Amino acid sequence: MQGYETHEYDVLVIGAGGAGLRAAIEASAAGVTVGLVCKSLLGKAHTVMAEGGVAAALANVDDRDNWRVHFADTMRGGQYVNNWRMAELHAKEAPSRVRELEAWGAVFDRTRDGRILQRNFGGHRYPRLAHVGDRTGLEMIRTLQDHGIHQGIKVHMECAVIRLLKDGERIAGAFGYSRERGRFVLFKAKAIVLATGGIGKAYKITSNSWEYTGDGHSLAYHAGADLMDMEFVQFHPTGMVWPPSVRGILVTEGVRGEGGVLRNSEGKRFMFGDIPENYRSQTADNEEEGWRYTQGDKNARRPPELLTRDHVARCILREVREGRGSPHGGVFLDIAWIKERIPNGEEHIKRKLPSMYHQFKELGGVDITKEPMEVGPTTHYMMGGVRVDGDTQMSTVPGLFACGECAAGLHGANRLGGNSLSDLLVFGKRAGEFAAQYAREKGAAEVNEDEIQATARWALEPFERSGGEGPYQVQHDLQDMMQDLVGIVRREEEMVRALDGLRNLWDRTRHVRVEGNREYNPGWHTAMDLHNLLTVSEAIARGAIERKESRGAQFRDDYPEKDARFGQVNIIIRKQPDGGMQVEQDPVRPMRDELKQVIEEMK
Amino acid sequence: MPQATFHIWRGDAQGGEFKAYKTEISEGMVVLDAVHEIQATQANDLAVRWNCKAGKCGSCSAEINGKPRLMCMTRLETLPTEAPITITPIKSFPIIRDLVTDVSWNYTVNQRIPKFKPKPPEADGTWRMSQEEVDRVQEFRKCIECFLCQNVCHVLRDHDMKSEFGGPRFMIRVASLEMHPLDTENRLPMLKNELGIGLCNITKCCTEVCPEHINITDNGIIPLKERVVDEYYDPLGKLIRRITGG
Numbered sequence: 001m002q003g004y005e006t007h008e009y010d011v012l013v014i015g016a017g018g019a020g021l022r023a024a025i026e027a028s029a030a031g032v033t034v035g036l037v038c039k040s041l042l043g044k045a046h047t048v049m050a051e052g053g054v055a056a057a058l059a060n061v062d063d064r065d066n067w068r069v070h071f072a073d074t075m076r077g078g079q080y081v082n083n084w085r086m087a088e089l090h091a092k093e094a095p096s097r098v099r100e101l102e103a104w105g106a107v108f109d110r111t112r113d114g115r116i117l118q119r120n121f122g123g124h125r126y127p128r129l130a131h132v133g134d135r136t137g138l139e140m141i142r143t144l145q146d147h148g149i150h151q152g153i154k155v156h157m158e159c160a161v162i163r164l165l166k167d168g169e170r171i172a173g174a175f176g177y178s179r180e181r182g183r184f185v186l187f188k189a190k191a192i193v194l195a196t197g198g199i200g201k202a203y204k205i206t207s208n209s210w211e212y213t214g215d216g217h218s219l220a221y222h223a224g225a226d227l228m229d230m231e232f233v234q235f236h237p238t239g240m241v242w243p244p245s246v247r248g249i250l251v252t253e254g255v256r257g258e259g260g261v262l263r264n265s266e267g268k269r270f271m272f273g274d275i276p277e278n279y280r281s282q283t284a285d286n287e288e289e290g291w292r293y294t295q296g297d298k299n300a301r302r303p304p305e306l307l308t309r310d311h312v313a314r315c316i317l318r319e320v321r322e323g324r325g326s327p328h329g330g331v332f333l334d335i336a337w338i339k340e341r342i343p344n345g346e347e348h349i350k351r352k353l354p355s356m357y358h359q360f361k362e363l364g365g366v367d368i369t370k371e372p373m374e375v376g377p378t379t380h381y382m383m384g385g386v387r388v389d390g391d392t393q394m395s396t397v398p399g400l401f402a403c404g405e406c407a408a409g410l411h412g413a414n415r416l417g418g419n420s421l422s423d424l425l426v427f428g429k430r431a432g433e434f435a436a437q438y439a440r441e442k443g444a445a446e447v448n449e450d451e452i453q454a455t456a457r458w459a460l461e462p463f464e465r466s467g468g469e470g471p472y473q474v475q476h477d478l479q480d481m482m483q484d485l486v487g488i489v490r491r492e493e494e495m496v497r498a499l500d501g502l503r504n505l506w507d508r509t510r511h512v513r514v515e516g517n518r519e520y521n522p523g524w525h526t527a528m529d530l531h532n533l534l535t536v537s538e539a540i541a542r543g544a545i546e547r548k549e550s551r552g553a554q555f556r557d558d559y560p561e562k563d564a565r566f567g568q569v570n571i572i573i574r575k576q577p578d579g580g581m582q583v584e585q586d587p588v589r590p591m592r593d594e595l596k597q598v599i600e601e602m603k
Numbered sequence: 604m605p606q607a608t609f610h611i612w613r614g615d616a617q618g619g620e621f622k623a624y625k626t627e628i629s630e631g632m633v634v635l636d637a638v639h640e641i642q643a644t645q646a647n648d649l650a651v652r653w654n655c656k657a658g659k660c661g662s663c664s665a666e667i668n669g670k671p672r673l674m675c676m677t678r679l680e681t682l683p684t685e686a687p688i689t690i691t692p693i694k695s696f697p698i699i700r701d702l703v704t705d706v707s708w709n710y711t712v713n714q715r716i717p718k719f720k721p722k723p724p725e726a727d728g729t730w731r732m733s734q735e736e737v738d739r740v741q742e743f744r745k746c747i748e749c750f751l752c753q754n755v756c757h758v759l760r761d762h763d764m765k766s767e768f769g770g771p772r773f774m775i776r777v778a779s780l781e782m783h784p785l786d787t788e789n790r791l792p793m794l795k796n797e798l799g800i801g802l803c804n805i806t807k808c809c810t811e812v813c814p815e816h817i818n819i820t821d822n823g824i825i826p827l828k829e830r831v832v833d834e835y836y837d838p839l840g841k842l843i844r845r846i847t848g849g
Contacts, residue, residue: 041652042710043748044660099729105719105783107737107744114731132741138659139744149710150718157707180699209654243631249657359657362676363631472643516648519615520700523647 002456004175004184009035009154010439011432012174012189014161015216017045018137018421019404020195021144022428023435027193028151030436035187036148037156037176039211043145046197046209046405047424050137051252051355053119053129054425055418056094060111061118062126062298067091069125071595072602074419076278077123077308078383078412079552079562081229081570084591085390086410090419090426097425098130106143108132120257120294122306123416125282125602127296134252134355140421159185161215162528163455164192164223164400167445171223171399175455179525182518184456188447190439193393193431194220194386194402199233199536201529203379203487204479207239207250213529214536216406220386221535225395227573228408228586229384230536231543232553234415235488237312239378241330246363248378251333251356253417255373256305258352259294260335261287262316263372264324270331271304274315279307291341310414310553313377317488320376330376336369345369377488381420383411383553384543387572392434393427399438399445403431408570413552462527468513471527478505478533486541491557492548498541506534538581543571546583604629607679608687609637611649615700622646623687628679634690635663635674638702650701658814661749665702666691671751671812693754695763706750712769715797719780720788736784743779743823745815748772752809752819758802769798771809771819778823781830791834800824800831 011027013020016038028034038045059065070091075082098116102108108130109117118127132139149155161176173188196216200208221227238251256262264270275283283304284290290303305312316331326332335353339345346369350357353368360366360373386395386402388409393401404424411419462471485498509530514523549563550556569585576582591599604627613622624641635653642649654660656675663674668682668689682688696704724730752771758764769777777790777798794800803824810819817823833840 040654040662041706044654044662046654048660048747049655049657102730103721103724105721105780105786107732107740107783110732110734110737114733115729117734132744135659135745138747142744146713146718149714155710157710180703180705209656209660211654244629245632245636246657355659362658363633363678365631470643470647472647476643514647520650520703521648522642522650526647 002184002453004186004452004456006186006188007035007154008188009033010189011191011193011435012037012187013193013195013432014174015045015195015197015404015406016042016155017195017197017404018047018140018144018424019428019431020045020193021141021148022425023193023195023403023432024153025144025148025151026429026432027436028153030433032436032439034153035156035189036153037159037161037187039158039160039179041157042155043141045141046212047137047141047421049207049250050140050421051134051250052121052254052257053131053136053418054098054140054421055121055124055128055416056098056130056422057091057128058095058098058116058118058130060115061296065126065128068598069602070094070128072599073124074410074416075412075599077414077416079414080412080567081551081588082412083390083409084595086427088595089390089430090410090422093426094422097422097429101140101143101425104143104147106139108139119254120302120306121417122253122256122312123308124418129418131254133351134254134353136421156185160525160528161219162459164219165447165451166223166397167447169398170442170445171397172445173447175452177459180520182521182524186447186452188444190442190444191399191401191435193435194400194406195404195428195431196406198382198405200379202478202482202533202537202540204483205239205248206379207236207248208379214532215529216402217385217539218532218535220395220397220400220402221539221573221575223397223400224575225397225400226387227385227539228387228570229412229543230539230573231547231571232383232413233379233540234309234381234383234553235313235377236380237309237316237377238333238375240364241326241374241376242328242364249359249363250378250380251373251375252353255333255335255353255356257294258335259291259338260305260333261303261337262305263332263334264319265326266324270319270324271307271312271315275304275307276311283307308414309417313488314555316376326374328374330374332372333375334372336371339369381405381415383413383415384408391430393431394434394438399442401431401435403427413554459528462512462514462524465511465513468511469508471512471514471523471530474505474508474512474530475526475533478537482537482540486537486544489555489557490544492545495541495545499538502534502538502541509534539573542581542583543573546571546585605684607637607684609641610687610689611638611641611701612691613649613701614698616698619698621689628684632679633675634667634677634679634688637679638674638690650699650703652703659747661747664693664749664751664754666693671754673749673814676814693750695754695756695760696750708765709748709750709753709772712773713776716773716776716780717788717790717793719783719786721785722787730785732784740779740782742817743775743782745817746772746775747815749814751812751814755808755812757806757808764799764802767799768802771824773798774800774803774827775817775819775823778827781827791831794827795831795835800828803828
């Protein structure tokens with residue numbers, strides 16, 4: 001019999017990045033008791049690393065912007081398999097959510113007339129990203145954190161959840177452990193909000209931290225919730241490539257928004273050579289026009305460097321594969337060139353992109369005000385996730401909600417930069433609001449002691465094994481395999497090999513052994529995280545095999561074109577009663593006529 | 604590939620010792636890479652905090668060869684690798700295990716600081732501020748809460764006066780609120796009485812270790828000290844300010 005401590009809340013929020021914090025704030029404001037669980041210390045979640053900005057049609061810089069344009073941009077970027085209701089709510093509500101942050105103390109950069117400044121970003125027709133230099137995420141998470149701590153929310157830092165508990169069909173609680181002491185913790189809850197972020201640690205080259213092991217995706221899946229769009233993994237076009245130890249660390253799209261250009265080893269701006277048909281009318285066809293756009297000329301069209309991330313990432317990969325890459329296997333991203341155009345260019349770059357300057361200087365030995373950066377694609381963001389109702393964010397399991405990166409729908413096949421920070425705010429708020437409402441209406445549920453004990457025994461098994469390998473080797477082999485076989489360019493036979501490889505990795509995981517004791521033992525935590533990583537990796541591979549076309553972030557070498565039939569469906573992943581993974585195509589819901597018209601008008 | 608030796612402090616609240624690990628090093632590696640390599644191959648249970656690995660989250664603070672640094676931003680090329688590199692946990696907070704310390708005290712201090720209280724917005728429901736006005740507080744809002752300043756502050760490190768003094772991190776937090784162009788709350792009584800700003804004797808050790816290069820002492824603590832002095836030790840000036848509304 002394993003002991004554990006017990007906490008009881010109306011609403012339990014799992015994850016304390018932007019989405020989790022915003023959900024917790026909203027739920028507590030609704031008057032229910034709220035517990036907030038975070039795997040790291042408060043304020044260290046992935047949101048802190050977001051750089052470029054938060055997208056909202058405030059129209060402070062270009063008064064032609066409004067929710068309709070933002071909605072159409074988001075749908076176009078997502079290749080129309082988005083949950084259009086979420087795209088609509090997101091575009092309409094983002095401005096209020098951003099202004100609300102200001103009322104809570106956030107300090108955004110300003111326009112000349114003293115309003116919130118907005119910058120250009122890929123796929124957004126007008127300058128739309130409210131920002132603070134290139135540390136917008138830090139500003140957001142700190143604002144939410146410092147507001148949230150006065151709301152009576154109980155925060156459980158360095159605590160991880162390993163299983164969701166149900167009472168019949170509905171959610172009843174969560175079971176996990178405190179990382180510091182290694183003790184088990186039971187959370188009884190009337191409603192649960194998942195806000196656990198992404199899955200980047202399934203890949204070798206990633207901008208994501210150790211925390212991004214797909215916990216929410218996996219917890220929801222094993223609790224019987226539907227996952228959706230898992231094949232859509234965003235590879236951000238610009239990660240650092242050199243030196244090896246920093247490979248994958250993000251280089252913000254803001255560099256290109258401020259006028260940075262991509263060049264190959266021949267010095268050519270290769271993005272001009274490949275502009276997709278559906279973006280041709282909005283994209284500059286010469287360098288001069290592109291430059292004028294970045295400097296705020298409303299009559300200019302955006303440079304092709306600011307096309308969507310999926311497309312830019314593939315173009316970079318093509319340049320490298322065809323032998324026109326930089327010395328360390330990337331391409332060149334040059335912001336230093338703007339000194340030819342701007343007086344005091346060096347100071348301008350440092351002011352607009354301070355943390356990029358700092359990051360390259362300290363980690364890469366490169367002065368970005370003087371020389372180009374070397375960049376290449378890095379695993380960055382999961383568009384897919386828990387399937388939710390667009391209005392309430394409730395999953396297919398009653399009482400289980402999801403928001404932020406671990407929820408699916410808003411971004412479709414490809415997310416626009418800046419839409420994740422606004423996603424966190426808009427749907428974090430909604431998830432908190434409706435979770436509180438659910439908790440009040442439905443009351444308490446029962447947890448099952450046998451299930452708790454079985455979970456506790458499962459968690460401790462790695463300590464009891466003899467022989468077997470440590471968890472890190474299994475994790476590294478998984479990352480290598482996913483990078484090679486289910487990466488940016490995909491083929492059926494490679495992904496089938498990946499499924500074989502996953503069976504082998506599952507087997508190894510069942511024999512993983514950990515040393516030491518339960519107090520702050522990262523080896524033990526990694527051994528448990530492996531189950532989540534393997535679950536999401538399998539979902540990605542199966543979803544990607546099912547979608548026999550290329551769309552957004554999914555590029556199939558064996559089906560290089562878009563297929564209209566797949567433009568009508570989302571791929572759903574569900575756990576079968578026998579434990580197997582079921583894959584199903586589900587028709588995209590018909591869009592309201594009024595929204596169809598908006599898309600037509602914006603074409 | 605060349606090798607380097609790391610002496611990493613291992614233990615818990617009851618005590619511990621340095622253990623030696625040898626690992627291969629390559630171009631551009633930072634101390635955190637070496638710690639991860641050791642953790643993956645030689646000591647799976649080596650406890651260390653980290654998140655972003657890019658100097659943005661402030662999780663991986665430690666003392667490297669005695670100097671308080673972020674492990675993710677300390678390149679091995681900047682250290683002499685002929686001799687062993689020592690890594691110890693930060694000193695001002697209780698040890699949990701290995702390189703991980705209990706920094707929860709900081710969160711309790713932050714909780715006590717009265718929150719942002721904005722003046723009423725303009726007619727359109729928003730506020731106007733100039734970039735020059737916000738530049739001043741943006742410096743303080745860069746803080747990544749690595750707590751290296753708390754670690755080197757004599758009042759906390761050598762005298763352990765945590766019940767009387769909030770430490771540089773929270774002087775900066777208060778500065779970010781007090782100098783916020785929209786804020787209307789008065790935190791001077793708290794600064795004087797609960798956070799004990801008078802205990803700071805401006806040795807600037809905090810400023811020296813700040814990885815975000817915030818001028819903690821000159822731009823934050825000294826102006827706050829001046830406000831406290833004006834408020835509490837200059838009754839005539841205070842009276843004049845009250846009358847003139849200055």
